[in-house]
Amino acid sequence: MQNHKQLRNWLDEFKLEHPIVIAGPCSAETEEQVLDIAHQLKNSDVSIYRAGIWKPRTRPGGFEGVGAIGLKWLQKAKSESGLLMAVEVATAAHVKLALEHDIDVLWIGARTTVNPFAVQEIADALQDTDKIVLVKNPVNPDLALWLGGVERLYKAGIKKLGVIHRGFSTYEKTKYRNIPEWQIAIELQSRFPDLPLICDPSHITGKRDMIQEIAQQALDLNYDGLMIETHNNPDEAWSDAAQQVTPERLKQILDDLRIRQLTT
Ligand code: PEP
Numbered sequence: 001m002q003n004h005k006q007l008r009n010w011l012d013e014f015k016l017e018h019p020i021v022i023a024g025p026c027s028a029e030t031e032e033q034v035l036d037i038a039h040q041l042k043n044s045d046v047s048i049y050r051a052g053i054w055k056p057r058t059r060p061g062g063f064e065g066v067g068a069i070g071l072k073w074l075q076k077a078k079s080e081s082g083l084l085m086a087v088e089v090a091t092a093a094h095v096k097l098a099l100e101h102d103i104d105v106l107w108i109g110a111r112t113t114v115n116p117f118a119v120q121e122i123a124d125a126l127q128d129t130d131k132i133v134l135v136k137n138p139v140n141p142d143l144a145l146w147l148g149g150v151e152r153l154y155k156a157g158i159k160k161l162g163v164i165h166r167g168f169s170t171y172e173k174t175k176y177r178n179i180p181e182w183q184i185a186i187e188l189q190s191r192f193p194d195l196p197l198i199c200d201p202s203h204i205t206g207k208r209d210m211i212q213e214i215a216q217q218a219l220d221l222n223y224d225g226l227m228i229e230t231h232n233n234p235d236e237a238w239s240d241a242a243q244q245v246t247p248e249r250l251k252q253i254l255d256d257l258r259i260r261q262l263t264t
């Protein structure tokens with residue numbers, strides 16, 4: 001049975017709404033883009049702003065992120081919008097820079113969760129932090145790797161820990177970019193009932209038209225939050241263009257969701 005004690009602590013401490021909504025572009029591209037999106041998302045149901053600045057690309061040649069300069073843009077976005085800031089970290093050096101720039105939420109990406117050495121390095125760099133740390137599922141449908149990531153972070157004394165379900169890759173083509181395999185996330189939660197569970201319908205679907213449906217399924221399964229990639233000009237985005245939504249569309253998606261109240 002899910003236990004919402006930790007979730008309630010986060011909601012109180014950071015003044016977050018339930019379900020927690022994390023939104024923002026797949027990648028920070030320019031300072032203007034980061035600030036424009038943050039301004040469009042402030043005073044909405046969004047409480048955490050996401051933007052990737054170090055982008056792990058499966059194949060070389062794609063946009064690999066703006067790097068550390070993006071942290072300055074996020075600091076500015078935070079002071080102008082009041083939103084909490086979240087970035088993906090994949091190395092100890094990323095963690096150090098993110099902490100120096102007062103990033104509030106650090107997440108470990110799917111291509112990093114598969115690598116125990118990398119997760120351990122990040123866990124050591126985060127030792128005893130009071131920041132929120134979120135672990136995405138590994139790219140492959142392997143519950144043990146996901147559990148292992150969570151265990152390494154708990155052992156490093158990280159108390160504000162949560163997980164993000166972004167689906168799993170398959171060789172076969174399906175209607176999803178990454179198949180949900182909901183039972184894997186549910187099983188992980190049954191092992192750690194205190195872990196807030198966030199769904200990332202953007203990377204599960206790969207298509208903006210399917211996001212509403214998957215977000216609703218997640219809430220019907222009692223997920224605690226959603227991470228939805230949101231861009232001011234999705235079709236021209238430098239990464240993951242097909243799955244990003246505009247801030248207006250995000251608002252519509254959130255308004256149309258049926259939300260359950262927390263009962264525990
Ligand atoms: C992302 O959040 O933009 C990302 C790279 O996601 P994932 O690690 O789930 O592929």
Ligand code: MN
Nearest residue numbers: 026229239240
């Ligand atoms: Mn993305």
